[in-house]
Amino acid sequence: MEKGEEAVETVRITSQLLKAKTGEFDLESILLLKLPGLGLSDLGCLGECSSLEWLDLSGNAIAHLGPLSALKALAVLNISSNRVASLEPLAGCENLQSLNAAGNLVSSLQQLQCLLGLRGLENLRLSSPRAGGLSNPVCATPGYRHAMAEMFPGLKVIDGERVSGRGSELYQLCKDLDSSLKRFPSGGSGVGIAELGGSAKPWVAEGYWDLRPTRRSSIVEEAYKQFSEVLQECRELSKRAEDTIAQAERALNLRPDPSSYVF
Known part of the structure; x- marks a missing residue:
């Protein structure tokens, strides 16, 4: 080693x-594995965990995913905050x-x-x-988001936002409402603002976002924990939708029938 050259530790x-x-x-008996933030740079014998279904490798220094190609049963993978440039080995995670x-x-x-051959991939x-x-x-x-949806028509969630399935319509409607409200001037523009009569109708049925009962499988339990953040975002988005509709109606000086919405 030349003078001044630093040794790079391989974990x-x-x-x-x-x-x-x-x-x-x-190793073949491991179903769930959490290894976040350990400074890992080499996946070593991880490919021997042939039954692994849930894997968290976030916050490490991993650049190569080679051993993951042997994990045929893997269903949930978190490799966020690493140094990965190629996802090619994941083609084997069928x-x-x-x-x-x-x-x-x-x-x-x-x-x-x-990743196109992964027919079960729903969340990317x-x-x-x-x-x-x-x-x-x-x-x-x-056009990244549109291109992703075109490449992977089976995806239900892209970057945490639902593009199909339960909740996708809510995301899109809020975007449309936000876009519409931007066309209305605020402050002293002369637009009449009227207080709404009655309370706003709930955007979704009570309990819509509630977590389902915990399953017996530890893999499913961990999956529910993993997606709890997404569910919280959905709750916030539901509240935002109610507020956005109320703002739109006030901006338009509408007094809707409290028993129903008319779009």
Whole structure:
């Protein structure tokens, strides 16, 4: 080693580490694995965890995902805040349903084509503004969100926002309302503001966003915890929708029948 050259420490996943973290004697018996923020840079023997279904590798220094290609049962993967530029090995994770790769180095839409064969993929996150602004260079591509939806028509959630299925209509409606309100001047513009008579009708039925009863499977339990943040965002969005509608009606000086909405 030349003078002044610094040694780079490689933190490798070993069978001893995995057994210590999980309490399992056999690597093949591990179903759920949490290894966030350990400074890991080498996945080592992780590919031997053939039954692994839920994996958290967030906040490490991982650049290569090679061993993950052997994890055929993997359903939920979090590799956010690492140094990954290629997702190619994930093509072997044939049962993958949810992938969080925010805060990495994926630079183009072409680098996502390796995921096209994952028919069960429903949740894909490459950007997470609320988690410290984590992103990938590809997210700056013009029309990125539309291109993602076109590439992966089976996705239900892109970057934490529902694009299909339960809740997607609410996201889109709030966007449309926000866009409409921007056309109305505020302050002393002369637009009449009237107080609404009666209380606003609930946007969704009571209990709509409530968590479902916890399942027996530890994998499902962890999945519900993982998505609790998304559910909280949905609750906030529901409240925002109610406020936005009220603002729109006041701006238009409308007095709707409290028993129903007319759009």
